[in-house]
Amino acid sequence: xxxxxxxxxxxxxxxxxxxxxxxxxxxxxxxxxxxxxxxxxxxxxxxxxxxxxxxxxxxxxxxxxxxxxxxxxxxxx
Amino acid sequence: xxxxxxxxxxxxxxxxxxxxxxxxxxxxxxxxxxxxxxxxxxxxxxxxxxxxxxxxxxxxxxxxxxxxxxxxxxxxxxxxxxxxxxxxxxxxxxxxxxxxxxxxxxxxxxx
Amino acid sequence: xxxxxxxxxxxxxxxxxxxxxxxxxxxxxxxxxxxxxxxxxxxxxxxxxxxxxxxxxxxxxxxxxxxxxxxxxxxxxxxxxxxxxxxxxxxxxxxxxxxxxxxxxxxxxxxxxxxxxxxxxxxxxxxx
Amino acid sequence: xxxxxxxxxxxxxxxxxxxxxxxxxxxxxxxxxxxxxxxxxxxxxxxxxxxxxxxxxxxxxxxxxxxxxxxxxxxxxxxxxxxxxxxxxxxxxxxxxxxxxxxxxxxxxxxxxxxxxxxxxxxxxxxxxxxxxxxxxxxxxxxxxxxxxxxxxxxxxxxxxxxxxxxxxxxxxxxxxxxxxxxxxxxxxxxxxxxxxxxxxxxxxxxxxxxxxxxxxxxxxxxxxxxxxxxxxxxxxxxxxxxxxxxxxxxxxxxxxxxxxxxxxxxxxxxxxxxxxxxxxxxxxxxxxxxxxxxxxxxxxxxxxxxxxxxxxxxxxxxxxxxxxxxxxxxxxxxxxxxxxxxxxxxxxxxxxxxxxxxxxxxxxxxxxxxxxxxxxxxxxxxxxxxxxxxxxxxxxxxxxxxxxxxxxxxxxxxxxxxxxxxxxxxxxxxxxxxxxxxxxxxxxxxxxxxxxxxxxxxxxxxxxxxxxxxxxxxxxxxxxxxx
Numbered sequence: 001x002x003x004x005x006x007x008x009x010x011x012x013x014x015x016x017x018x019x020x021x022x023x024x025x026x027x028x029x030x031x032x033x034x035x036x037x038x039x040x041x042x043x044x045x046x047x048x049x050x051x052x053x054x055x056x057x058x059x060x061x062x063x064x065x066x067x068x069x070x071x072x073x074x075x076x077x
Numbered sequence: 078x079x080x081x082x083x084x085x086x087x088x089x090x091x092x093x094x095x096x097x098x099x100x101x102x103x104x105x106x107x108x109x110x111x112x113x114x115x116x117x118x119x120x121x122x123x124x125x126x127x128x129x130x131x132x133x134x135x136x137x138x139x140x141x142x143x144x145x146x147x148x149x150x151x152x153x154x155x156x157x158x159x160x161x162x163x164x165x166x167x168x169x170x171x172x173x174x175x176x177x178x179x180x181x182x183x184x185x186x187x188x
Numbered sequence: 189x190x191x192x193x194x195x196x197x198x199x200x201x202x203x204x205x206x207x208x209x210x211x212x213x214x215x216x217x218x219x220x221x222x223x224x225x226x227x228x229x230x231x232x233x234x235x236x237x238x239x240x241x242x243x244x245x246x247x248x249x250x251x252x253x254x255x256x257x258x259x260x261x262x263x264x265x266x267x268x269x270x271x272x273x274x275x276x277x278x279x280x281x282x283x284x285x286x287x288x289x290x291x292x293x294x295x296x297x298x299x300x301x302x303x304x305x306x307x308x309x310x311x312x313x314x315x316x
Numbered sequence: 317x318x319x320x321x322x323x324x325x326x327x328x329x330x331x332x333x334x335x336x337x338x339x340x341x342x343x344x345x346x347x348x349x350x351x352x353x354x355x356x357x358x359x360x361x362x363x364x365x366x367x368x369x370x371x372x373x374x375x376x377x378x379x380x381x382x383x384x385x386x387x388x389x390x391x392x393x394x395x396x397x398x399x400x401x402x403x404x405x406x407x408x409x410x411x412x413x414x415x416x417x418x419x420x421x422x423x424x425x426x427x428x429x430x431x432x433x434x435x436x437x438x439x440x441x442x443x444x445x446x447x448x449x450x451x452x453x454x455x456x457x458x459x460x461x462x463x464x465x466x467x468x469x470x471x472x473x474x475x476x477x478x479x480x481x482x483x484x485x486x487x488x489x490x491x492x493x494x495x496x497x498x499x500x501x502x503x504x505x506x507x508x509x510x511x512x513x514x515x516x517x518x519x520x521x522x523x524x525x526x527x528x529x530x531x532x533x534x535x536x537x538x539x540x541x542x543x544x545x546x547x548x549x550x551x552x553x554x555x556x557x558x559x560x561x562x563x564x565x566x567x568x569x570x571x572x573x574x575x576x577x578x579x580x581x582x583x584x585x586x587x588x589x590x591x592x593x594x595x596x597x598x599x600x601x602x603x604x605x606x607x608x609x610x611x612x613x614x615x616x617x618x619x620x621x622x623x624x625x626x627x628x629x630x631x632x633x634x635x636x637x638x639x640x641x642x643x644x645x646x647x648x649x650x651x652x653x654x655x656x657x658x659x660x661x662x663x664x665x666x667x668x669x670x671x672x673x674x675x676x677x678x679x680x681x682x683x684x685x686x687x688x689x690x691x692x693x694x695x696x697x698x699x700x701x702x703x704x705x706x707x708x709x710x711x712x713x714x715x716x717x718x719x720x721x722x723x724x725x726x727x728x729x730x731x732x733x734x735x736x737x738x739x740x741x742x743x744x745x746x747x748x749x750x751x752x753x754x755x756x757x758x759x760x761x762x763x764x765x766x767x768x769x770x771x772x773x774x775x776x777x778x779x780x781x782x783x784x785x786x787x788x789x790x791x792x793x794x795x796x797x798x799x800x
């Protein structure tokens with residue numbers, strides 16, 4: 001059951017990230033996808049991969065994107 | 078000389094559109110060479126279909142020849158499609174990917 | 189095939205398709221990069237799903253475990269090791285792309301792909 | 317002496333890291349980089365053939381089925397690897413030498429990128445592990461992007477970003493294909509996978525196996541710059557510094573043949589594999605040469621010609637007989653040298669005039685006679701004029717396609733050679749022979765000595781390979797006999 005919930009979170013937040021007008025929100029939603037994928041890795045019996053993905057996908061990648069947004073422009077237009 | 082004039086005019090318009098500069102003989106002869114090379118090599122590679130089916134090869138070659146020759150000059154049209162903007166490149170890459178995947182998944186055993 | 193694996197495969201397929209869609213149709217370069225990073229994530233998810241064994245255990249040999257029972261029940265750890273490398277590569281690629289975007293934004297003042305990454309001759313016109 | 321095999325990757329990698337860390341000591345770094353660059357071609361020539369297992373994990377033989385499994389990452393070093401690694405070593409040495417003499421203040425990160433690319437292609441050639449190959453393929457893409465972005469040419473950042481975005485579509489797709497193979501065979505070692513496929517442990521008619529071919533094939537198209545990636549490949553050549561472009565094209569050729577040899581070992585039983593390769597090679601030849609004919613920027617033109625020549629390599633491998641594959645690999649070796657010569661030679665012209673538009677150039681024969689003669693010989697070698705090396709490999713290819721029963725392909729190959737020659741002569745005429753335009757200023761009368769030296773070395777290799785092709789082809793033919 002857990003994997004269904006995670007699948008919905010992943011797909012919905014991925015789509016929401018791509019239709020956001022505000023790029024900062026898109027960065028945060030990318031973090032949601034990354035975190036949900038990390039939990040999915042844990043469900044798939046890969047705790048080491050889950051740890052790495054939790055750090056990279058849920059923290060580092062959104063921070064990179066947020067930094068890039070801060071240095072450029074926030075709205076999509 | 079009709080072909081030469083026709084291509085000369087096209088090259089002139091083309092230069093006006095994309096990169097301004099004088100139109101020289103070398104440009105036009107390059108375009109004509111490219112034109113003839115393109116037509117002949119495409120038709121020649123269509124003949125390779127004879128290893129699949131002789132009738133199909135003849136038909137495809139004939140149709141290709143008619144289509145290509147009636148559409149002279151090809152190179153300007155061709156070059157617009159091959160410019161280096163990201164949109165066109167990604168579009169062609171994804172289209173190629175989907176053609177390869179669909180062709181191999183459903184038709185890979187037919188060859 | 190177990191239900192879990194099927195769900196994972198659907199998820200990774202959805203991520204890859206979302207990524208390819210965004211690569212073609214989204215104009216904003218940062219969103220395009222976000223979308224492309226989903227392709228990488230989908231591929232990783234697929235490879236981890238290969239190693240999964242329904243009803244198995246985590247492939248770490250604890251003291252007191254029977255070795256033959258462990259060999260029969262543990263998940264296959266090779267794909268997990270591969271995905272670790274792949275995640276890090278994906279993050280570094282993303283970082284390089286974003287750095288290039290930041291440099292280019294200073295020159296063009298916009299994030300639109302149609303302006304920033306157009307044909308070179310058109311860029312010359314834009315700069316004039 | 318098998319300890320030398322991993323050193324071929326480790327030496328450039330470590331040297332690159334050290335150089336970029338200590339680049340503020342300018343003089344010492346220069347000497348160090350020069351010494352390492354000399355070592356690069358010597359290590360493969362001094363090493364013995366053999367296998368190297370990382371971590372010392374020897375292959376395990378299954379007692380029941382008597383099938384061998386390779387638990388370690390395996391490097392295999394044979395004649396083919398030796399000749400290609402030595403060649404890339406020579407080229408890296410020449411490029412680093414040109415770079416060191418050109419600038420007083422060297423940039424550590426740029427040298428790091430050059431060495432990183434060399435290490436990556438060396439590992440791709442040596443490795444027998446498909447995922448290891450993928451990792452170095454990604455590293456190579458990063459190094460290429462760095463080399464392009466580091467050049468001071470207009471719009472190089474844009475081109476680098478385009479290449480990177482296309483790469484981040486191409487490489488996950490390839491990873492997915494590797495995943496499919498892993499799911500079917502449970503291994504990433506190419507020898508193990510090939511044994512499993514040839515022993516019938518994998519159903520080769522299943523759509524999943526075919527799909528894995530398609531996905532890896534797409535990654536290969538990106539790595540080698542065949543259509544639809546021919547525009548971006550020629551673009552990044554034209555936006556890199558000339559000596560960087562000489563190295564970039566050799567990276568492309570080597571990654572192309574290393575991936576295609578791995579694919580060949582796994583998928584050679586599928587007839588569609590050869591059809592796909594021949595189709596895309598013919599497309600690359602036609603598109604590359606006909607687009608090169610219409611270019612006015614000569615760096616871009618050489619880029620398109622390089623893509624067109626890649627088609628010949630693919631053709632040799634697609635035909636699939638021992639003779640044809642030998643011809644294709646020999647053509648790959650020749651192309652690395654000849655295209656590097658052309659890029660360096662035309663780079664000397666850019667250096668002298670700061671002009672890349674062929675319409676605004678002319679009359680340079682009087683200023684740079686040495687460069688023009690060497691470029692002429694290089695162009696003749698590319699077009700396949702005897703007795704130069706390009707002639708030998710193209711002759712072999714034409715013979716191979718005739719003996720396979722495809723005379724159309726031989727005619728096409730000859731036509732593409734002629735068109736290549738036309739492109740070269742057209743550019744050569746407008747740069748060297750045409751009267752000099754009045755507004756053209758020749759600023760640097762002296763061409764850097766290092767460039768002349770590099771071109772001379774490459775020219776000697778071209779002539780020697782043209783007169784004695786057996787030195788290389790006999791060994792390559794043995795190697796091909798081993799994988800067929």
